Amino acid sequence: ERRSSPKPRKEANRKEAGGKKTKAQRKAERDPNKPKKPPTAYFLWLGVNRADIKDKNPGITVTEIAKKAGEMWRSLDSDEKQEYESKANKMKEEYNTAIVEYNKNLAQNPRPVSSIPKAKSSKSSSKPSSTAYKSKEIINTDDDLSTDTDEEKPLKPKASPPRKASPEASKK
DSSP states (O other): OOOOOOOOOHHHHHHHTTOOOOHHHHHHTOOTTSOOOOOOHHHHHHHHHHHHHHHHSTTOOHHHHHHHHHHHHHHSOHHHHHHHHHHHHHHHHHHHHHHHHHHHHHHHSOOOGGGSOOOOOSSOOSSOOTTSOOOHHHHSSTTOOOOOOGGGSOOOOOOOOOOOOOHHHHHO
């Protein structure tokens, strides 16, 4: 009985799928002038009732708040839900008119590629952090008061372990 091969890695799937963009690349392409989608009826209700849930359940975690809110929303009467659903529908209609207007303006005046905002990289920083690795050149400066004499010793390259003969080679 033979096992199937392991699943291919995600990077391999991404390359095979025609070079899909990463989440950061998709986010970088979003237009800041594009209207935001409106919240659903549930999220409108949650915005009003989240504080009450926290007050009634002190020390509750975010996950527990979401679970409790979901239970409460499902148990609401249809009359109470209707209030939030009508608000959500009104906001959705406003969004739909705004997005049609936005698309019309975009078709007339397309954004140049250079105006797409670049995603900020949290890893690159102009200032080195105090906990960052410091190279030997930076550590061993004239201002440094250390008495290390590492500069005088030549660095030896690491030797790789000797290769073992393969079983096929020993059979011959």
